[in-house]
Amino acid sequence: MGDIAMEAIKLRKSYNPEDFEERIYHMWKNAGYFSPRAGDGNFVIVIPPPNVTGDLHMGHGLNCALQDILIRYWRMQGRETLWVPGTDHAGIATHNVVERRLKERGVERVDLDREEFIKETWKVKDEHHRIIKKQLESIGVSCDWERERFTMDEGYSRAVREAFVNLWERDLLYRGEYLVNWCTSCGTALSDDEVEHEEEEGRLWEIFYAFSDGESLIEQDGIEIRGISVQTTRPETMFGDVAVAVNPNDRRYGGLIGRKVQIPIIGRQIPIIADSYVDVEFGSGALKITPAHDMNDFEIGKRHDLERIRVIDELGNMNEAAPEFVQGHPVAEARRLTTRRLEKEGALVDSKEYRHQVGHCYRCYTVVEPFLSNQWFVKMAPLAKKALESWKRGEMVFFPRKWENTYRHWLENIRDWCISRQIWWGHRIPAWLCKKCGELLVLRTDPSSCPKCGCMDLERDEDVLDTWFSSWLWPFSVFDWPLESDDLQHFFPTTSLVTAYDIIFFWVARMIMASLEFTGKVPFREIYITGLFRDKQGRKMSKSLGNGIDPLEVVAVYGADAMKFTLAYISAQGEDILMDMDTNRIGSRFANKIWNAARFVLMNLEGRSFVNLEKVEMNTVDRWIVHRFNNAVGLVEEAMVTYRFDDMAHAVYEYFWNDYCDWYVECAKLGLYKGSREEKNRTVTLLVYMLEESLKLLHPFLPFITEEIWGKLPDRKEALIVTEYPKTNTTREDEDAEKAFNILKDIVSSIRTLRSEFSISSSTIAKVRIDASREVLGAMEEFRDVAAMLSCSDDLAVSQNGESLDGSVAVVGSGFTAHVFICDLIDVNAAISRFRVSLDKTKKLIVMKKNKLLDKNFVSKAPADVVDKERLKLVWMQDTERRSVEYLEALEGKKRVR
DSSP: OOOBOGGGGOOOSSOOGGGTHHHHHHHHHHTTTTSOOOOSSEEEEEOOOOBTTSOOOHHHHHHHHHHHHHHHHHHHTTOEEEEEOEEBOOHHHHHHHHHHHHHHTTOOGGGSOHHHHHHHHHHHHHHHHHHHHHHHHHTTOOOOGGGOEETTSHHHHHHHHHHHHHHHHTTOEEEEEEEEEEETTTTEEEOGGGEEEEEEEEEEEEEEEEBTTOOOEEOTTSOEEOEEEEEESOGGGGGGOOEEEEOTTOGGGTTTTTOEEEOTTTOOEEEEEEOTTSOTTSTTSEEEEOTTSOHHHHHHHHHHTOOOOOOBOTTSBBOTTSOTTTTTOBHHHHHHHHHHHHHHHTOEEEEEEEEEEEEEETTTOOBOEEEEEEEEEEOOHHHHHHHHHHHHTTSSEEESTTHHHHHHHHHHTOOOEEOEESSSSSOBOOEEEETTTOOEEEOSSOOSSOTTTOOOOEEEOOOEEOHHHHHTTHHHHTTTTTSOOHHHHHHOSEEEEEEEGGGIIIIIIHHHHHHHHHTSSOSEEEEEEEOOEEOTTSOBOOTTTTOOOOHHHHHHHHOHHHHHHHHHHTOOTTSOEEOOGGGGHHHHHHHHHHHHHHHHHHHTTBTOOOOOGGGOOOOHHHHHHHHHHHHHHHHHHHHHTTTOHHHHHHHHHIIIIIIIIIIIIHHHHHHHHHSOHHHHHHHHHHHHHHHHHHHHHHTTTSHHHHHHHHHHSTTOOSOGGGSOOOOOOGGGOOHHHHHHHHHHHHHHHHHHHHHHHTTOOTTSOOEEEEEEOHHHHHHHHHHHHHHHHHTTOSEEEEESOOOOOTTOEEEEETTEEEEEOOTTTSOHHHHHHHHHHHHHHHHHHHHHHHHHHHOHHHHHHSOHHHHHHHHHHHHHHHHHHHHHHHHHHHHTTSOOBO
16 A cells, blocks of 8 residues: 555544534445345344333433444344334323323313324324434434334234234133223223332221121120221222121131121121131231222122122212212312211221332322223233243343343233223224124224124224233234244344343233244343443432433433443443443543544554555564454453443453553554654554454444544445454464563553652653563563653663662562662652651551451441452552552662562
């Protein structure tokens, strides 16, 4: 290669991601680099679809960052890669967004019919979809946008309908009146898994139910019994009571079973029944039974064939079955009115504070009501059995493995899934009721008449399916299942899933169950479970706390590369992630380092000629950097297959920052500034070669900046995104070069540390003499000049004479003693005074630290990692003390510094 023109390879002075990130993304996208290319095997991911009307949060940012690292790495490894993007219609969440939008215009949902509301929802969906797609592009996801899917697009809707009908035909679906979790705000049923339970402060009321005949029961011990007391946290539901239950083994109530008591206030008579569910240790040992408003009572009611009386309506207000004085009142107000009336009538025995679990809607956090209604359910036990057996056979594996216990627990304790929702936005249930003969039709196509009696008067089910019912089909429906498409044959099952642990059952387990049920295959072979985001105080990030971080704000301030690298760097496998906005400086500083290093290399190409790389004679420094690079590649390879993203990020960071920049580039300056023309050409050839290899190594973690720099290098014909990723090579291993270079590093680092502790600036030149062992002497024959440059010395000599040199302070290392002549460069008396003050302070701190570690109370009660940190601090302080003593003795001419 001939001389290189400076103008062709110039980088801006400062790193500014706004200058190129958007431009480069569109270059990649328009060139088709995100689409699959034929390769050696494939690597396929389907994105966990974000809610189409939601905003990206850091959970999305982390998930996308890690998936993008995977897809870019395996793309460069020559795999045929595919990352399918898409969005979820998010039934209840989107429904609520549209309702709020309508209210802002003064319109209530009830003012619109179903078709009008759905039309409004599609408008909102389209608007938000454009925004969220732009957001995903801004953080750099290399998805194949040609294959983008939406959980309510035409093909996907066909898949949802097929799954529903398929389950119905195999008797895995049923419909009936059951007690479900009901959100009075969202106006729909929720599955058990959509209810979040939290312990809250409430009250426990004790209420007396008198015998209905007004008579007393005289027990053998002479105690007069006039009725029975029950305890409850929900006195307002007493108007729906149908029995009082006691445990059949409770001797206190053996003679009462079969008697009748009357409900206070309303006087309705109900029986005392026996059921083993009742806990004899709780309260009075008697339980009011309200099958229409309590899950456990519902089961007891089924066992005893009890009536179900509903006294609370869909809006959470008391209905006409309740007494007039509470009708129309919300539950909380009805509770207050009921307890006041009970107290007035003398039926309220006691009231006390009581902490108990209260269920809330996972979407709006409204308190959930147990509610009696007709719903559709999936029989989950047969599906769960297959999913458990598949896992036991090792057909899928979790990273980290601890989450397999969560997966197993959910499946071993599974309950039937309520899949119907009382909203309008979503996949409408494909079921029709014949108004003439009562036949229930569940069909793949809309019927025109009843196949049984021919009647055309058919009424379609009003409900839609739970959003998760469409989401559980995601891994194969994105490839056009149930059609036998080429994509389904070629890309399914997928390779990996990356998601958070809070939806292992909501989504992960259900996808496995659905995939096995409908395709006979597991949907993915490997499942990486990320941690959740927490602020620096360890609190989960949430809107209510206002401690969330907007990933788009991070991109605006630091750039997409900085955010992505930071997320990988701090993502320890199996751990939650503590961060704030400033944490992203990790990635920002690293990107700046890469930019400045590349700029330095490119600035030094002017007038240079490249040497044929195969003919370049490498010195020990060159062999060392190749060895270190090969080591970093190996660390990435090992960490990639076990999803240790933080280990990968640390490996490339340590290599590029410490090895390439801080040592290799610094060593190269000797050849660049003082070498012959041939040496300068050789040096730039190797600098550029190692920069090229480093950019390949870094690309999956910082794709934008590496692509931008790559494009500035001479003779770049193909984009970095599709170049071959480096592979470990045994011919690059060179332990001898590593050992020799470490000698140079030890000597230079020792001299630099000494200069720093004596506050000698890098611009001050110091004379150095090194007393070396034979091994060190041999290595330093090659390194003398570079050691002098890196140590800021114009006079550095190495020998084996072992003499003590006046005017110097010596530092002892492994196989060497470095004498640095600093006494003429500093105020010796001032230095002695400073080290004495420092030594006194350090000794006091050591005493305090030792006393703390001798405190058995602290050592036994503090977390082990805290104690370990305190011990490390003590070791550091003792080392500081030793150095201060030796510096003082050296300054006073007594001994060397070790």
